[in-house]
Amino acid sequence: MTYAVYRFVQHTIRQAPEGGVTYEAFCMTAGCRAESGGFEDQDDARDWCLRHTGRNPGHDLFRRVVTDYARVLRDEE
Template identity: 40%
Template sequence: MTRSITRIVQHRIAQHPDTEVTFEAECLGCKWKATPSTDSAAVDVDCMSHTGRSNHRGFRRICTSFAAVVRDE
């Protein structure tokens, strides 16, 4: 008969320490895309500038982050 020991280890998920959140946006009226940036305000300004040139007012905003699961000690 084989015996086994079960050990419960708590984990948590957190943003990967070597990365930053990246913000992106794309126009819903054409194929225009904002330059990805770690500064959300810069992407918002790009969207407003695009609206001024094209009168397109709808955008899909994307925030990308990378996560790591680590032991909760």
């Protein structure tokens, strides 16, 4: 007969600063496929939205995406 012992270990997930953060914006106006691309500074993504609306009246709805990285760490016992 085979026996198994299971040991459950707690883990924590936290933002990994070394991965950085990326800010992106996508115009959600019907038929417009404009997207900002990734920026390291959220002000750059905001400015892209403002410029896009200025050049394209009526394009005033955006989907904003913030991407960061996370690391899972084993809790100390």
